[in-house]
Amino acid sequence: MTGDHAATAVFAPSDDIVDHAKIDSAKYEEMYKASIDDPEAFWGEQGKRLDWIKPYSKVKNTSFAPGNVDIKWFEDGTLNVSANCIDRHLKDRGNQTAIIFEPDDPNEPAKYITYSQLHVAVCRMANVLESMGVRKGDRVVIYLPMIPEAAYAMLACARIGAIHSIVFAGFSPDALSARINGCDAKVIITADTAPRGGRKTALKSNADAALLHCKDSVKCLVVKRTGDQTTWIDGRDYDYNEMALEADDYARPAEMNAEDPLFILYTSGSTGQPKGVVHTTGGYLLYAAMTHEYVFDYHDGDVFWCTADVGWVTGHSYIVYGPLANGAITLMFEGVPTWPDASRFWEVCEKHKVNQFYTAPTALRALMGQGNAPVEKCDLSSLRILGTVGEPINPEAWNWYYNVIGQGRCPIVDTWWQTETGGHMMTPLPGAHALKPGSAMKPFFGVKPVVLDPQTGEEIHSYPTEGVLCIADSWPSQMRTVWGDHERFEKTYFSDYKGYYFAGDGCKRDEDGDFWITGRVDDVINVSGHRMGTAEVESALVAHAKVAEAAVVGYPHEIKGQGIYCYVTLMNDAEPSEELRKELRQWVRTEIGPIASPDVIQWAPGLPKTRSGKIMRRILRKIAENDFDSLGDTSTLADPSVVDDLIENRAK
Ligand code: WTA
Numbered sequence: 026m027t028g029d030h031a032a033t034a035v036f037a038p039s040d041d042i043v044d045h046a047k048i049d050s051a052k053y054e055e056m057y058k059a060s061i062d063d064p065e066a067f068w069g070e071q072g073k074r075l076d077w078i079k080p081y082s083k084v085k086n087t088s089f090a091p092g093n094v095d096i097k098w099f100e101d102g103t104l105n106v107s108a109n110c111i112d113r114h115l116k117d118r119g120n121q122t123a124i125i126f127e128p129d130d131p132n133e134p135a136k137y138i139t140y141s142q143l144h145v146a147v148c149r150m151a152n153v154l155e156s157m158g159v160r161k162g163d164r165v166v167i168y169l170p171m172i173p174e175a176a177y178a179m180l181a182c183a184r185i186g187a188i189h190s191i192v193f194a195g196f197s198p199d200a201l202s203a204r205i206n207g208c209d210a211k212v213i214i215t216a217d218t219a220p221r222g223g224r225k226t227a228l229k230s231n232a233d234a235a236l237l238h239c240k241d242s243v244k245c246l247v248v249k250r251t252g253d254q255t256t257w258i259d260g261r262d263y264d265y266n267e268m269a270l271e272a273d274d275y276a277r278p279a280e281m282n283a284e285d286p287l288f289i290l291y292t293s294g295s296t297g298q299p300k301g302v303v304h305t306t307g308g309y310l311l312y313a314a315m316t317h318e319y320v321f322d323y324h325d326g327d328v329f330w331c332t333a334d335v336g337w338v339t340g341h342s343y344i345v346y347g348p349l350a351n352g353a354i355t356l357m358f359e360g361v362p363t364w365p366d367a368s369r370f371w372e373v374c375e376k377h378k379v380n381q382f383y384t385a386p387t388a389l390r391a392l393m394g395q396g397n398a399p400v401e402k403c404d405l406s407s408l409r410i411l412g413t414v415g416e417p418i419n420p421e422a423w424n425w426y427y428n429v430i431g432q433g434r435c436p437i438v439d440t441w442w443q444t445e446t447g448g449h450m451m452t453p454l455p456g457a458h459a460l461k462p463g464s465a466m467k468p469f470f471g472v473k474p475v476v477l478d479p480q481t482g483e484e485i486h487s488y489p490t491e492g493v494l495c496i497a498d499s500w501p502s503q504m505r506t507v508w509g510d511h512e513r514f515e516k517t518y519f520s521d522y523k524g525y526y527f528a529g530d531g532c533k534r535d536e537d538g539d540f541w542i543t544g545r546v547d548d549v550i551n552v553s554g555h556r557m558g559t560a561e562v563e564s565a566l567v568a569h570a571k572v573a574e575a576a577v578v579g580y581p582h583e584i585k586g587q588g589i590y591c592y593v594t595l596m597n598d599a600e601p602s603e604e605l606r607k608e609l610r611q612w613v614r615t616e617i618g619p620i621a622s623p624d625v626i627q628w629a630p631g632l633p634k635t636r637s638g639k640i641m642r643r644i645l646r647k648i649a650e651n652d653f654d655s656l657g658d659t660s661t662l663a664d665p666s667v668v669d670d671l672i673e674n675r676a677k
Contacts, residue, residue: 036427037459038436042409046322046456053457053467060470067471068311068501072099075311075350076113078280079103087499091523094515097284098308098501105278106287106310107147107184110349112278114140122354125328126173127373129220129360135377138173140352143180146173149269150181151276157212157244157263161186161279164210164289167335168192168201168232170219171359174248174265175335176345178214183287183306186279190289190301193336194219194226196618198234205239207301208289208508213243214265216250222364229255236261283307289508290338292444293558294517295529295547301508302338302444308501309447310350316448316469317347320438321410322455327380328407330356332370332388337555338444339414342502343383347448362388367395371403371430382430383412385554389422389430390584397429405430410455412438415554416586417542423462441465441542443528444556445518447502450474451540464541473497475525476534479546482522493546494532495525548642550579550587555620559642562589562623565616569609571599576632576640580625580649588624590649592632592671601628625649627676631667633659644668648675 043049048056060067069084081102088095111123119141126136138146159165165187169175175191182189192204205213215232218225229247233256236243247255248265287306291299317323329348333339335357348355356377362370362384370392374382392399411431418426418439427437437460440452451474453459453466460466468474476485476492485492503526507514521527531543545551548559559577566575574594582588593609595601606626614622633641647656648671659665 033461033464035459035461036436038456039434042436043456045324045409046454047324048319048322048454048457050457053454056470057468061473064471064498068098071315072102072307072311074314075104075109075307077102077104081283081307085499089499089519089524089526091519092515094519096499096503096505098499099283102283102307103280104283104307105184105281106306106346107151107180108278109310110180110183110346111140111144111147114352115144118352121352123349124173124176125354125356125377127356127358127360127377129222129364131365131369131372136173143177145274146177146269147180147184148274148276149272150174150177150265151184152272153246153263153265153268154181154187154212155185155276156268156272157246159185159187159212162285163187163212164208165189166192166201166205166208166210166213168194168213168215168228169248169335170194170216170221170226170228170250171334171357172216172248172250173357174216176349176357179288179335179341179345180349181276184276184278186281186285188286188289190291191336191341192291193334193618194228195336195620197615198231199238199616200618201231201235202238203298204291205235205243207291210243212246214246214248216248217255218251218253220251221359222361225251225253281306284505286505288341290341290444292338293549293556293561295549295558296560297558298561298564299558300510300513300517302504303506303508304447304502305505308503310346312448312500312502313342313347314350317343317353318351319454320440320449320452320469321381321383321412323348323351323353323381325352326354327409328354328356328377329381329383330358330374330377330379331383332358332362333383333385333414338447339383342448362392363395366399367392368399368403371400371405374405374408375403378407380407381410381412382408383414385415386413386418386422387416387553387584387586389413389418389426393422393425394584400429405432408435410438411435412440414440414442416551417544418463420462427462436460439463439465441530441540445504445528446500447504450496450500451542461539464535464539466539468540471500474540476532477522477525488534488538489536491533491543492531493522494528494530494540494542495522496528497525499526550589552579552587552589552620553585557589557621561617562591562613562621565613565621566591566593566609568616569612571596571605572609573597574632576629576642576645577623578642578646578649580646582624585624589621590625590627590645591623592627592629592645594629594632625676627671627674629667629671631664631670633667633671634663635661636663638663645671648672651675
């Protein structure tokens, strides 16, 4: 089972990397042990990385007990996130770049925003929001492209104590309105249009469409990105650029409790509609900052580039909050890896002399397919650390990343974590661990991963072993609740395996005790590193008038990691056709967004169901994987013959 890992190549860090690193292997062992033996003392000390308005006297007060899950860190301390990310750096690095903005079009000049400029921009945006009636605790939805104003908006909310909820700019108006209503937002911040990959998304008109389904009182703040014409509703729409010019350039940072919510971020789960993951102020920021520094071995003056979008948690923690809390230089890229051509990422690395580069395996696989020439024409000598996130990385992509991008010089930190965890949970540290391609290796400080037997729920102490991955104790940036539904929080993460946080992933632990994530064990699929609930795609499909029933599963996809495979049963009076297939694909894009586009739609006259009516997804997964020999027992099905039909007509 794990024997295959015994032959795994191991890549020890070079002396250069170890000598430069803040954490070597001895230091890792010492700090990890301290963090587990006495979390109070460890985190009490680490908490000093932040500037507190009122220092905390209590560090950890957490319980995973069934029926009483309650997580509090630094509960009597007060602070402000934007002051920690900006104000405290002004004295020493006011003139240092905070954000490098690289626009979609390589011919448009990059922008370099210093900490002082960031301070002014964020204060102005905070004052604009206040003038629109936003107060502490109010929710603000941010629906912006990857432009500096997205960071200003996040930090402006944090400054006045409003809770932001970012909706990825690739989401449809329907998905957007569901999220605006879900958190009862007072304001949505958007932009006119958003250039990406040489094309433009009409963000404002998406917002207009979404707002038709929201309360009349929701206001819309519009950032000018392209200057394209948009419709305008007086009294509802506000012009950010005009208002910012008038706004005062100072706003006092609100005093927030460590446990006040900082943001809500909707993410897909195995059942129902996306849930609003709630992160709070103190623990989240501390953990984002600390992981950013140690996992990427960030040193003052380094240029750090995380290619994620701020619409995902990776963008929250590793474009904005972690780096800025550390006074770092963080790069924000508006474009895509393959436009104008497959050199773009590497040209940006060369242009801005990037030191740490953090991306997703799906992007690497897509670029690897374009050969080495687009890489070789660029000077990548500034790169020191590479990182991946979002899904397991296959050995081919790992090797290409290591040898072609990193030229055999740069450690790859394969970071396993989740929207729910707020920051990295398992990863090698560059100067501390020899790498095994595809392994997330070791827990970060304070993280207690355990492998449970999925049947008995008992901890497995021996290794090598395989089972479900749980976390035995709280860490500071753990999500605190599901917005408006604490019961769902408990049910989703703490009820299958009592007393543990259940991540939803399976894992192996090899003979050395290193961890390998094997993927989701629930009905969540991972498409290009983005989480998609099969239930969400199903409910989008059945909302179409011609669809009677739908079942969605993931299947292996060369570039995306997993693709979306849909079995669709049509209404009696509907005829299957190529046209209808296209229509359904478009329909799902409109309902959710392009990332939910079905890769395969197979017409299914019937779905395999148990006698009690439960769809047997296990069987559908096997058929989608073209694996017909291990379908398992089909005799309990209400109508076993549907399986033969599905196999016979499996989409080619
Ligand atoms: C998967 C993204 C393997 C995993 C930060 C997890 C990974 C889900 C890795 C969370 C990794 C993330 N190796 N799998 N390094 N990183 N995953 O919430 O299945 O968008 O549960 O957070 O992505 O996705 P999310």
